[in-house]
Amino acid sequence: MPESEVTVEPRALTRKEFISDQTVRWCPGCGDYSILAQVQKTFPELGRKREDFVFVSGIGCSSRFPYYMNTYGFHSIHGRATAVATGVKLANPDLSVWVVTGDGDGLSIGGNHLIHLLRRNLDINVLLFNNRIYGLTKGQYSPTSEFGKVTKSTPLGSIDWPFNPPSLALGAAATFIARSIDVEGKHLQGMIEAAYRHHGTSFLEIYQNCIIFNDNAFADLTEKETKAERQLLVEHGKPMLFGKDRTKGIGMDGHRPVVIDLSDGKHSMDEVLIHDQTDRMIASILSEMTYRPEFPMPLGIIYQVEKSTYEDLVYEQIDRAVEKAGPGDMAAILHAGHTWEIK
Numbered sequence: 001m002p003e004s005e006v007t008v009e010p011r012a013l014t015r016k017e018f019i020s021d022q023t024v025r026w027c028p029g030c031g032d033y034s035i036l037a038q039v040q041k042t043f044p045e046l047g048r049k050r051e052d053f054v055f056v057s058g059i060g061c062s063s064r065f066p067y068y069m070n071t072y073g074f075h076s077i078h079g080r081a082t083a084v085a086t087g088v089k090l091a092n093p094d095l096s097v098w099v100v101t102g103d104g105d106g107l108s109i110g111g112n113h114l115i116h117l118l119r120r121n122l123d124i125n126v127l128l129f130n131n132r133i134y135g136l137t138k139g140q141y142s143p144t145s146e147f148g149k150v151t152k153s154t155p156l157g158s159i160d161w162p163f164n165p166p167s168l169a170l171g172a173a174a175t176f177i178a179r180s181i182d183v184e185g186k187h188l189q190g191m192i193e194a195a196y197r198h199h200g201t202s203f204l205e206i207y208q209n210c211i212i213f214n215d216n217a218f219a220d221l222t223e224k225e226t227k228a229e230r231q232l233l234v235e236h237g238k239p240m241l242f243g244k245d246r247t248k249g250i251g252m253d254g255h256r257p258v259v260i261d262l263s264d265g266k267h268s269m270d271e272v273l274i275h276d277q278t279d280r281m282i283a284s285i286l287s288e289m290t291y292r293p294e295f296p297m298p299l300g301i302i303y304q305v306e307k308s309t310y311e312d313l314v315y316e317q318i319d320r321a322v323e324k325a326g327p328g329d330m331a332a333i334l335h336a337g338h339t340w341e342i343k
């Protein structure tokens with residue numbers, strides 16, 4: 001039997017096979033290690049070959065990520081990972097393309113490229129490592145640093161209002177918006193897999209602790225004593241409950257969200273909002289809780305809808321044009337009309 005006719009079942013890969021031979025150069029205790037570990041744990045579950053994956057990053061500590069994945073990768077230009085990834089995906093739509101970017105790389109210098117990727121909806125997965133600081137350049141404020149934050153570049157406190165990443169993504173017509181945290185390994189693995197399975201641009205914001213320049217930025221969400229009160233783990237079709245014994249919920253008072261205490265005898269489960277990840281209004285309510293300390297922090301898939309991807313539309317458009325006008329001849333186009341030779 002010719003070799004081409006032998007069908008070989010793809011061998012299941014292991015986590016180890018996604019670990020590259022490069023020395024990891026993040027500070028000891030950096031949240032990036034955990035994110036890397038969760039990606040390497042999740043990838044064997046996706047059932048793809050290593051050479052199907054491409055990681056594209058910009059510049060920053062987080063952007064060193066492609067070196068550490070035993071896949072294809074580009075450590076590209078500051079803020080331009082989304083543009084480079086767009087080219088990679090358009091040239092070869094069969095690849096699974098992942099962008100790794102920081103809050104500085106993705107939202108400062110790269111903000112413009114990010115929003116256009118989101119609205120075009122290429123099937124690319126964006127992992128935004130949000131540590132609310134510039135790590136690589138040693139601790140300047142970033143577009144997600146809180147108002148009033150004292151950093152090396154804001155010695156009197158920041159007077160910039162921070163971006164709200166899920167709201168920004170929603171405004172840019174993203175079709176998948178989710179959030180997780182570096183230290184919540186299982187949750188993060190689930191979000192990475194969900195991002196992969198989404199057909200369209202997946203925007204996954206990952207809260208990441210920079211132990212050197214912004215330590216404990218998310219401590220209230222990760223410390224044992226406070227996390228149950230501060231994390232709102234949302235799941236499609238499930239009530240929005242939180243708190244130590246899940247006795248608190250999110251309800252609505254008219255068009256405003258409110259925290260309901262189910263243990264006070266005045267409220268019932270019927271008043272608790274059920275998460276519908278396809279509902280843009282619910283996504284907006286959840287996203288807007290980000291900087292409202294009276295609400296817990298939503299984690300999970302905030303929004304997900306299906307929409308044609310850019311690459312599907314591009315290839316369909318090309319097919320239609322070829323059907324109508326034939327395959328075309330690039331050399332003939334270049335030499336058509338008025339041309340001249342420089343001597």
Ligand SMILES: Cc1ncc(C[n+]2csc(CCOP(=O)(O)OP(=O)(O)O)c2C)c(N)n1
Pocket residue numbers: 059060061062063078101102103104105106109129131133134135136137142210
């Ligand atoms: C054109 C250009 N401008 C500025 C810089 C300096 N620079 C390098 S990384 C960075 C920001 C990094 O912050 P972030 O994206 O949050 O990543 P982190 O290091 O925190 O992971 C900046 C401003 C640069 N390398 N190139």
Ligand code: SF4
Pocket residue numbers: 025026027029030031032061062131135136209210211212213
């Ligand atoms: S500076 Fe911060 S983000 Fe960069 S490697 Fe060190 S701990 Fe991580």
